[in-house]
Structures are given as C-alpha cells and as structure tokens.
Amino acid sequence: MIRPRNEHTIAAPCEVRGRGYWGGREVHVNFSPAPPGSGIRFVRSDLPGRPACDVSAAAVIPGSLRTGLCQGAASFAMIEHVMAALYGLQVDNCVVEVDGEELPGLDGSSGPFVDALRSVGMVLQGAARQRLIIDRTIRVEENGGFIEASPAPDGHPVFEYHLDYGDASPIKRQCYRGALSPHTFAREVALARTFVTAEQVVALRAQGVGGHVTHRDLLVFDRDGLVDNELRFLNECARHKTLDLIGDLAVTGFDLIGHFESHRGGHRLNGLMASRLMELAGCGSKKTSIGLGRYGGIPGDDDSNDRGSGETELAVAKVPWGHVACSING
C-alpha cells in the first residue's frame, strides 16, 4: 500500500500561454502557490471582481469533447489537461488564474503544463493529503462504455484505458495500463495528445470552431490514418484517454487509491464516476499537520522522499461503498 503523504503546492508562480482550440483566443494561465487544504481554485482574472471556482465534482460540466467548470460567473472550458497535470505531479493546492474562459490547447497534451509546474518545484505542506481507498468494485456505464473502479492490486493506483472504435475506424484498437506516480505520469501519460477524426474537424469547423487549429496542433485521423503528424507512442490515443480520465477524476480532490479501468469511456462517463466517488466517499475529517519540507522537481515513485517530519498513522472513516482514509499526526 502506498503510504500517506502530505499535501504539496508549487514553490513559486509559473505561467503557460496559448490559444484555445475552440475560440482561438490567446489566454494566459498563471499558477500560484496556495495554502494547505485549499485545493485547486480557478480564477477568471479577466472579469470584474475576479470570480473564482473551487474545483469540485459538483462544479464540473462534462461535455462530449471536453470538461468545463462553472460557479456563478466563473466558468472555464477544457480544464482536464490542466487538472491531469496538477494531479499527476501531486500539486494539491494551487490557484489557477486564467484571463479567458477556455484553457489553451497547446499541443493537445498536458506536457506544457507539466513543464511549467516542474520548472518551479514544489513545497511539502503541513497538512495530510486526503485519500479515497477503493475497497470494492464500483461501475458506471453509458452507451456501451463503462468505467470500473476496484481495489488497487498492490495498493498502488492503476489507470487503464481500452480504446475500441470498431474495425472501420482509422484509430486502431489499443490500450494503456500504468501504475500512477509523478514519474510515470510525466513519462508515460502527460505527453499523449488529444485526437479527432477528419469528420469531427469538418463538423467543428462548420460550427465556426477550431479554424486556426492545424494538423500539427493535435492528432487528426482520416480514413487512411494519421494526417501530417507522427505519433509519440504507438498507443498515444489510449494514453491520452487515460490522461483525460485522470484529469476528470482529479476533481474529487482525493488521492485515488484504486484500479480505474475504462472501456470506451469519455468525459461524460468520467464525470459520472467522479460524482459516484464523491457520493460514496462522504467527507473524511482532516485532523492534522505534519512537518514542512521543500524540494525541487517532482516527488519520487515510492513517495519515500515525500513525507513530513512527524510519524503518521491512518484513520479510516468507513462509508457504505468505499472509505476515506486520512493520515493524522502521530
């Protein structure tokens, strides 16, 4: 079983800028450190009063092609690649200021966000990160796809995606399965780019969307295969769907300790699973504070460098279908 850990924030502000895929507007995304226990907060820096939205499953608006977030006037589109980067690197507390609604598409992956966050390093904070430990199988399904959450095989979180668009699709059947840690996320998942079919491109452009996006800005497949681009991984599409799954489940605000297996799932199904996890988890009480440390880069695979100075023990609050585990100060 992976050990409890303390929360992290970034050690200094950092920035990413780029154009949104849909609207094409240039936006700036500023990441700033945030106090322990505050979670991820998105702020619309371009609007009067700078309205904010604390990330939660309740504020999420899952769409067919991307995930949004809304709380009053603070609305955001395509948050999943940012959320995956933050979750994958274990940046638990962070303010994300955006001077527009739509997050930048960049190269279609989480890579540029990961690079920015890693460039400033992280701070270990004086609060225990809450964990949701899956202790039985939970399943959500829709339109022939499903996601199952089940106990982690050896106590380490595992994310798995099975892609199958049928024999006629230019995107071949493929899958990805990986034990998630900051290192494996950065190495195996973060660089996988989003993808569309040529038919989707035509449909989106007919709606006046994405006219500025080229075949080099993401992966486009026509009936003959990938158009004017090269794959970073043979199963890059399955890895990207895993990235989306991680980003969409990150809105729960927990470290998810389980085996998450998606078959043909998308943002809507991811959103259903996130809501289900929140319903089943209830809310554990956070009781603690343990040491404070600082280091650059990203935490290690085995989290051995990732604990405070105090001893911890695990308090478990049982709920009907899963349980929330909170580490408390010894």
Ligand SMILES: [Zn+2]
């Ligand atoms: Zn995506």
